[in-house]
Amino acid sequence: MLNAATHYSIDYPDLSLILALVRGGTLARAAALLRVDVSTVFRAVRRLEAALGQTLFEKSRAGYLPTSLASNLAQQAERAEQALEAARVGVEQGGEVISGTVRLTCTDSVLQGLLLPALAQFMPQYPALTLELSMSNDFANLSRRDADIALRLTRTPPEHLVGRRVGSVAYQVFASPGFARQHAGRELADLPWIAPDDFLPDHPTVAWRREHLPGVRPSYRCNSMLSVTELVRAGLGVAALPDFLLDEGLQPLGPALAGHDTALWLLTRPDCRALRSVVTLFDELGRYLRLP
Template sequence: MLAQTQYRLSAADLEVVLAMARTGTLAAAGERLGVDASTVFRAVQRIERGLGQRLFARSRTGYLANELALSLAERAEQVEAALESARTVVNAAPDQVSGTVRITTTDTILVGLVAPALQALHAVHPNLAYDLRASNELASLTRRDADIAVRATRRPPQHLVGKHLGSIRVGLYAGQGSGMTLADVEAGRTPWLAIDDAIPDHPSVAWRKRHFPKAMPTYFLNSLQIVAEMVAMGMGVGILPLLMGRACPDLMLLRDLHDANQSELWLLTHPESRHLRRVAVVYGHLAQTLRLP
């Protein structure tokens, strides 16, 4: 048993808990924090002793955050976002920020979330320009192929820093005027539009193969945005993020797939890039404004 004391958590403590929750190992957390693994180990022990309870379950593969640790990590992310916002205010005054910020994301997230946020930022910083790259591949932030990434992933690369934006829920959609129903899908009377080869680990692929193992897609595509447009045309059914469905009146939700393995959306940057003025402004704005429906 750990002794219960009146312990006052510090911002540094929250930073340690967040790094451990994100990475799951002492070495990776130390890399994020700029210290060695033994320093992180001692910090975790000190915090747990102070709180009087465990934060992580130890195993051969690493450290698994428990409910309390996840709750503390969530609050640490809020502190992190507030700091980024404060840096943005400082960096933005008194002069206008200028330069080009390279952002990599998927076409779905770009159209549904990132573009509207950048449109609002342009009114405040009209001298900023954006190099937007829509791809299913994560550009290397380490090689500076991009400054900021907005990506769906369950475990972001350990050498990056970022903010967890929430879970991407998906649903089964048909075209609004197509006449297709869930009964038609279950009876195998509708064509499927799928992205198996382009994004094989997407929740839609696993869900369809689990619930409709005999269904053979009629159309294979490499873009969810194109899947959405073709579904809206009435060419078949497809599994799409709810954020896309809600933005398109020509799509009809047949079923909210609560049982699909949801992707987690992350806003990511390199530790050295986020302090560049132009990157800090854009990162801070996205951290404050990007919200999943």
């Protein structure tokens, strides 16, 4: 059987078949993706496995489970699919097309408050560009090459990364409008506080609270700043939040926290500057990211 694999040249329809079954997980869903009937998919898989001399899928109660070979071929199929789409877009637009996959990491609060509005303005211009988003607070994402671009709130980005400072970010104590009316006149130390848990022990808001309200013990601790924000919007208490999250659901209870501001940095690895897809996304983000 191994000899058969040496004489068979896999082609794009084969990759499309594998990708459809990996995505669908069942013959019926794969058939729907390929717009053929179930028996056609079944026979095509059997023929391809015989031609390759290797098993591509294991049948189980859950459906068709891909082997490691099928998973690897499905990844190649996705790249071929992206390349084909880029070629089609290039023909339609009559020019060079930016294509490929760029991996971007940022915090959930930066995603919600800053990144999404920016992406909505320019990403439709790049239909062949695929963006993989990862929510993280860790610079090591870039260091480990798990990401190509990072948006980070910091005063001192790592020296081994390159990038630009997008602007300053201040923090303020916020409450929901209803909570603010209900507790008007009360001291901040007497209010229920919402704060990040130990995943951000050195966060500027944590440092400020320890310095100015050392006796406060938060009533709620969350593992993300976006979760902190949502609890504040729900009227459960107050929290120190970045000013770019201010909207109609939040009301500031005082001025910016003096001495505890930070900056938003757009960062990448030096080796990524040779990749047109990364450079394009980097430049567009630098153009469209807007701070208050």
